[in-house]
Amino acid sequence: PAESFHDWTCGNDIGGPDEVFSRGYWHLLGCQNGLHIFEELEDVDYLVRAVGKAMKAVGVIEAPCEAIFQLLMSMDSSRYEWDCSFMYGSLVEEVDGPH
Numbered sequence: 001p002a003e004s005f006h007d008w009t010c011g012n013d014i015g016g017p018d019e020v021f022s023r024g025y026w027h028l029l030g031c032q033n034g035l036h037i038f039e040e041l042e043d044v045d046y047l048v049r050a051v052g053k054a055m056k057a058v059g060v061i062e063a064p065c066e067a068i069f070q071l072l073m074s075m076d077s078s079r080y081e082w083d084c085s086f087m088y089g090s091l092v093e094e095v096d097g098p099h
Contacts, residue, residue, distance in 0.1 A: 026056070035059040 026038040040054035061068055071082070075089045 029055075 025041045027041055029037045029039050031037070035057040036059065037057050038055065040056075073091070075091060079086045079089075
């Protein structure tokens with residue numbers, strides 16, 4: 001059911017309208033290379049305990065939108081430089097025929 005999925009867009013955990021939104025309670029661990037690194041407090045009902053700790057980083061990317069999009073969509077080995085969970089991937093161009 002839809003109510004079982006966490007909506008990260010509800011509520012503002014930092015305070016400014018242009019910041020990252022989430023409903024969780026976050027603890028600032030520190031700042032490194034311009035990133036604010038947060039850890040989610042563990043006393044939340046929606047977080048499955050087996051998953052481990054949830055973390056996020058907030059920062060500003062000074063690059064054109066197109067360059068950011070190309071980096072996020074990259075499927076080559078350079079993606080591992082910023083996404084250590086990535087091993088390989090492919091882009092799906094068509095699902096269930098043309099629409």
